[in-house]
Amino acid sequence: MRIALVIGVCMLSSGGWAQTRVEDTKIAWITVQAADAAAVMAVRWLGGTGAPMLVASARREGRGGPMDSTLVFSSGPALRGEMLAAAQSLPSQPDWDVAVGASGAPVFVYTDAGGAVNALLLQDARDVLPVTTGKPFESFQRPRFVKHAAGRPLIAIQNEKSAIFFMTPGIEDGPYRTLLDCDTALALARVDRYDLLYKMEKAGPPRGNLLAPGSLHAVELDSEFRTLGMATEPLPGAVVYQYDADMADVGTVILATTAIGTMLKVGHVARTFTELLPQEMTSPSVLVARGRIYAAAIERAGTSSARIVMAELPL
Amino acid sequence: MGPLIAGIALVVVAAIALVAALVSSRDDANNSFGSNPVGSPVTPCPNLRHAVIQIEKLVFAGNHIVECDTYGAFPQPEWWRPRATITLGGRDILTAMGQCPICYTRGRPVRFTPTFRVTTAPTQTEVVQVRAVAMWGSVVMNWQGSVTVSPSSTEVTASEATSDATLPDHVDCTDAFETSWGMNPAGQGWNAAGTTRNMLYVVLGDPANGRPAFWTLLDVSCRAAAAQTTDTGVIAAVYGPLRNREITRKRDGVGLTYWGTTPYDLTGAMSTPMLLRSENASGQCGSWANVLLDMYQVHGITRGRKIALARSAQYWRGNGTVAFLVKSWRFNTPPASSPSDWTHELYRQCVLVQKAPGQRNTNPPEWFWNHYIVWIDSVYYDPSYGSGPFNSQGDWENASMDGLIDTRARPMMGGFDKSRTPNPTTNLMDFVTIAE
Numbered sequence: 001m002r003i004a005l006v007i008g009v010c011m012l013s014s015g016g017w018a019q020t021r022v023e024d025t026k027i028a029w030i031t032v033q034a035a036d037a038a039a040v041m042a043v044r045w046l047g048g049t050g051a052p053m054l055v056a057s058a059r060r061e062g063r064g065g066p067m068d069s070t071l072v073f074s075s076g077p078a079l080r081g082e083m084l085a086a087a088q089s090l091p092s093q094p095d096w097d098v099a100v101g102a103s104g105a106p107v108f109v110y111t112d113a114g115g116a117v118n119a120l121l122l123q124d125a126r127d128v129l130p131v132t133t134g135k136p137f138e139s140f141q142r143p144r145f146v147k148h149a150a151g152r153p154l155i156a157i158q159n160e161k162s163a164i165f166f167m168t169p170g171i172e173d174g175p176y177r178t179l180l181d182c183d184t185a186l187a188l189a190r191v192d193r194y195d196l197l198y199k200m201e202k203a204g205p206p207r208g209n210l211l212a213p214g215s216l217h218a219v220e221l222d223s224e225f226r227t228l229g230m231a232t233e234p235l236p237g238a239v240v241y242q243y244d245a246d247m248a249d250v251g252t253v254i255l256a257t258t259a260i261g262t263m264l265k266v267g268h269v270a271r272t273f274t275e276l277l278p279q280e281m282t283s284p285s286v287l288v289a290r291g292r293i294y295a296a297a298i299e300r301a302g303t304s305s306a307r308i309v310m311a312e313l314p315l
Numbered sequence: 316m317g318p319l320i321a322g323i324a325l326v327v328v329a330a331i332a333l334v335a336a337l338v339s340s341r342d343d344a345n346n347s348f349g350s351n352p353v354g355s356p357v358t359p360c361p362n363l364r365h366a367v368i369q370i371e372k373l374v375f376a377g378n379h380i381v382e383c384d385t386y387g388a389f390p391q392p393e394w395w396r397p398r399a400t401i402t403l404g405g406r407d408i409l410t411a412m413g414q415c416p417i418c419y420t421r422g423r424p425v426r427f428t429p430t431f432r433v434t435t436a437p438t439q440t441e442v443v444q445v446r447a448v449a450m451w452g453s454v455v456m457n458w459q460g461s462v463t464v465s466p467s468s469t470e471v472t473a474s475e476a477t478s479d480a481t482l483p484d485h486v487d488c489t490d491a492f493e494t495s496w497g498m499n500p501a502g503q504g505w506n507a508a509g510t511t512r513n514m515l516y517v518v519l520g521d522p523a524n525g526r527p528a529f530w531t532l533l534d535v536s537c538r539a540a541a542a543q544t545t546d547t548g549v550i551a552a553v554y555g556p557l558r559n560r561e562i563t564r565k566r567d568g569v570g571l572t573y574w575g576t577t578p579y580d581l582t583g584a585m586s587t588p589m590l591l592r593s594e595n596a597s598g599q600c601g602s603w604a605n606v607l608l609d610m611y612q613v614h615g616i617t618r619g620r621k622i623a624l625a626r627s628a629q630y631w632r633g634n635g636t637v638a639f640l641v642k643s644w645r646f647n648t649p650p651a652s653s654p655s656d657w658t659h660e661l662y663r664q665c666v667l668v669q670k671a672p673g674q675r676n677t678n679p680p681e682w683f684w685n686h687y688i689v690w691i692d693s694v695y696y697d698p699s700y701g702s703g704p705f706n707s708q709g710d711w712e713n714a715s716m717d718g719l720i721d722t723r724a725r726p727m728m729g730g731f732d733k734s735r736t737p738n739p740t741t742n743l744m745d746f747v748t749i750a751e
Contacts, residue, residue: 007426031555032362059580061578064579065682066579066680067681067682069580082611089578089634089638089684090579090680090683090684090723091578091580092580092583093580093581093583112598112633113632113634114456114625114635114683114684114685115599115600115683115684115685115686116599116600116601116623116683116686117601117623117634117684117685117689118684119633119634120450120633121633128633130633132633133633136628136747137587137623137625137628137685137747137749138749141585150688159749160585160586160589164415201588202405203382203385203386203387203403204385204387204403204404204405205386205389205404205592206404206592206593206594208594209581209583209593209594209595210583210589210592210593210594210743211585212385212588212589214593274537280745
């Protein structure tokens with residue numbers, strides 16, 4: 001009975017995404033020197049024409065008391081170079097993403113807490129634009145730009161329930177499409193379709209304060225966002241907390257924090273990292289550029305012993 | 316003559332011996348097959364031994380799954396003798412005696428499948444009758460069944476049994492639903508076979524909309540609404556614990572708060588599951604509105620609605636620029652006459668007097684851009700603060716807020732003293748029903 005069940009699972013997960021071979025060799029993290037690692041809430045790689053850049057977010061309290069809070073993005077040596085400072089409506093730990101805008105300059109999307117409803121704002125060096133004007137009073141979390149897409153479409157989670165695809169964020173009352181119910185979602189644009197990765201929440205304790213455990217799924221969408229084929233599990237059986245992904249010639253590259261440590265899957269091969277505290281890794285970010293894979297994460301985020309780590313590997 | 320007398324004497328002795336033997340035999344029969352007290356040391360035959368069994372586990376049926384506050388559904392069997400603790404998600408859960416809480420809809424029978432441990436195997440296969448009895452108030456609930464025990468049996472399971480009486484026809488709960496078990500091997504008489512205890516919750520109707528019956532919601536609502544038999548009774552009663560602002564998470568005994576973190580940015584929970592899962596047990600108003608709505612749904616009541624409110628839905632752009640002041644502020648100079656007159660410098664001319672206490676927190680943020688409350692049966696509840704019910708939007712505004720602030724201005728400016736006549740008659744906010 002048990003053997004039959006295992007065979008059944010193998011047959012179900014035999015799609016391209018799910019063929020996984022785990023290699024024993026581990027990848028070593030390198031500590032990123034940061035001026036104030038304890039203040040860093042999240043990190044993301046930013047690609048573009050230049051060298052990959054690691055961007056970090058932190059919250060700065062103002063002189064106006066506990067309600068006076070600013071979200072600060074920084075990069076460069078020791079992550080000291082301030083890229084953007086955005087006043088927060090309320091003190092919060094916003095979800096955010098960064099991408100290269102049409103002008104080549106970075107553009108950010110982040111949540112702005114209003115007490116009940118989290119608005120979604122798009123900001124570059126010149127302007128701040130609301131993303132969600134077409135959906136007043138709906139609350140959004142976990143925005144992600146669609147990678148490699150023309151324009152800057154993005155996906156965010158509405159009311160802790162559904163993934164919404166905003167096709168032209170920043171355009172007033174711009175079009176959007178509801179994709180599916182999930183906890184988080186990230187899309188990679190290909191020529192005529194999208195690869196959609198999404199996490200479905202599972203029962204169990206969180207990582208950190210609120211990061212829910214879940215299972216990672218993948219499905220292809222056509223240009224009209226219709227699903228093509230069955231969803232698969234790129235990391236079968238893994239309890240996933242957060243993930244990031246990018247595309248390479250050899251296949252999709254996924255970096256995920258899981259219950260057993262951070263995993264990097266390139267094509268069909270998964271490897272883990274050398275981690276002292278694999279249960280305390282958050283904010284994984286991965287970028288494929290210049291024939292290499294750039295990975296980053298935070299260890300013990302928000303504590304006095306926080307450490308920002310990265311790894312650079314050839315494809 | 317002598318042989319005759321001797322013969323008569325022999326017959327008499329034999330008759331006496333026969334009568335004595337018969338009497339002795341009857342006594343043995345009484346001792347062996349009567350209804351004996353527990354522990355009677357009578358053995359009818361040195362080679363014949365009857366079964367002794369004890370309740371080992373219970374699997375309930377017809378009940379609702381109880382979700383352990385996002386750590387997963389409580390497992391079956393719901394009662395298992397050797398279990399000292401329940402571990403879910405790698406953590407020990409605070410349950411009474413390591414057994415699982417049970418949930419049934421009111422007026423239903425209790426069904427379960429019992430399994431018994433064979434502590435003494437019989438010398439030959441025999442049928443053992445089993446029975447259980449439980450009391451719920453004045454109601455006596457009985458179950459009956461049987462198991463076949465062979466000399467090699469170590470564990471035996473009876474068929475699913477249904478109680479001959481139903482649970483009370485009202486909401487209720489008990490910390491120890493105690494069931495006393497008895498066994499009767501081969502008609503030898505009834506002996507005790509152990510006792511089981513589970514927490515048991517009785518809900519008004521079947522949990523609705525596929526929402527899991529989180530343990531905390533069951534516990535809070537069933538205790539508060541005990542003896543209620545109607546929707547309206549439950550709706551009114553379950554608000555009591557929120558009004559008292561003393562909700563405790565069942566799985567770990569941690570008190571749940573409204574913005575109860577320092578600094579505020581650590582409060583991120585925006586839904587019931589997030590609040591129940593969060594390590595710091597602190598939630599925003601969305602989580603508290605959902606807690607109340609989900610408590611209704613645990614009892615099958617689905618007509619509650621989440622209301623979002625902000626200064627303007629029509630001009631919604633992000634979070635807007637106008638926030639509202641949560642009570643209590645004092646405007647030190649003559650008040651503004653319209654909602655758009657920003658006449659008072661915040662904290663200097665418009666002074667925070669005392670914060671309205673939220674759930675387990677006397678120090679929540681003093682203003683917000685938007686807020687979630689709950690509407691049901693034509694009244695509003697504000698579960699974040701445990702206030703209400705309010706009969707109208709105006710009633711909520713006058714009880715909950717003191718004015719508006721322009722967040723673009725530096726310093727920030729406030730206006731429109733809500734408590735100043737005639738301002739209480741003007742509604743400042745837009746109320747929007749959120750589709751679930």
